[in-house]
Amino acid sequence: MDVSVKRWSMIRPAQDTPKERQWISNLDVVRPTFHVPLLFFYKPNGSSDFFKRQVLQEALSKTLVQFYPMAGRLGRDENGRLEILCNAEGVLWIEAETTSAMDDLDGFTPCSKLRKLVPTADYSGDISSYPLIMAQATTLKCGGVCLGIATHCTLADGTTTFHFINSWSEMARGLPQISMPPLINRTLLQARVPPIPRFHHLECDLPPSLNTSTSLGPNNHKPSTISIFKIT
Numbered sequence: 017m018d019v020s021v022k023r024w025s026m027i028r029p030a031q032d033t034p035k036e037r038q039w040i041s042n043l044d045v046v047r048p049t050f051h052v053p054l055l056f057f058y059k060p061n062g063s064s065d066f067f068k069r070q071v072l073q074e075a076l077s078k079t080l081v082q083f084y085p086m087a088g089r090l091g092r093d094e095n096g097r098l099e100i101l102c103n104a105e106g107v108l109w110i111e112a113e114t115t116s117a118m119d120d121l122d123g124f125t126p127c128s129k130l131r132k133l134v135p136t137a138d139y140s141g142d143i144s145s146y147p148l149i150m151a152q153a154t155t156l157k158c159g160g161v162c163l164g165i166a167t168h169c170t171l172a173d174g175t176t177t178f179h180f181i182n183s184w185s186e187m188a189r190g191l192p193q194i195s196m197p198p199l200i201n202r203t204l205l206q207a208r209v210p211p212i213p214r215f216h217h218l219e220c221d222l223p224p225s226l227n228t229s230t231s232l233g234p235n236n237h238k239p240s241t242i243s244i245f246k247i248t
Contacts, residue, residue: 017129019114019154026106026147030077033084037093038100041205044170045098049090049143051150051166053134054177057118060159067161069153073109075187076151080107082197083180090143090170100171101144108150110135117158134164149180 058067080087084102091101114132121130135150148168155161167177176198183194 017114017116017120017132019112019132021110021112024108024110025073027073027076027080027087027109028106029080029084029087029104030074031081033081033087033104034102035104036102037091038085038088038102038200039202039206040098040100040170041202042207043205047169049098049168049170050139051137051168052177053131054165054167054181055124055130055133056163056165057124058161058163059118067153069111071188072153072163072184075184076107076109078187079180079184079194080104082194083183085171085200086149086180088148089146090148090168092143098143098170100148106147108135108147110150110152112152112154114154115157117156118160119158133162134166137166 060066084104085100087104087106088100088102089105091099093099116129124130133152133154135152137146137150139146148171150166152164153161154164165177165181167180172180179196179198183196183198186194
């Protein structure tokens with residue numbers, strides 16, 4: 017599959033957004049950081065402008081006002097801990113074309129050539145050098161369009177990603193506002209300082225002793241026998 021990029025731009029929020037640092041939960045700090053790809057395919061409906069890219073770009077800019085961490089970058093605090101810098105650097109938007117049609121995609125079976133329909137990040141530089149969300153609209157030979165979206169796993173999980181995409185689609189359809197605004201508060205997963213456990217987690221307890229007798233002293237153990245059985 018040959019894919020040629022025609023143009024690209026950085027989509028920033030349509031209005032000023034808070035300049036802040038977003039704390040990242042321990043669950044997101046310990047796992048590897050990468051972008052998760054997602055593909056949407058749209059068949060042509062006979063109209064030459066059935067997929068209006070300008071509308072999507074304007075809707076994306078409006079959506080980023082409330083989902084402003086999506087337009088940020090990764091960074092580190094004074095202790096070197098990973099965090100999200102809400103600096104409105106923007107979301108990468110790419111427009112491309114390919115000589116392949118939908119019928120050439122083997123029934124959308126996951127394969128290496130489909131990766132060309134999703135933007136890729138250069139991880140060789142600093143973690144603040146690449147966007148957390150990247151989108152690519154690729155026009156297919158058959159007239160259809162593939163919208164490939166790459167979301168950084170530290171930024172959002174699957175539920176949050178689809179919440180963002182659904183809100184983006186609402187803006188593209190001309191709705192006056194997002195039906196379900198996001199809750200930008202990652203500290204709900206933050207432990208208290210110092211930690212104050214309020215629930216006894218049995219799964220964290222040490223396993224019980226194999227010696228069930230409480231009357232035996234530390235040096236007074238019952239004799240035990242070890243046997244090996246061979247099963248044939």
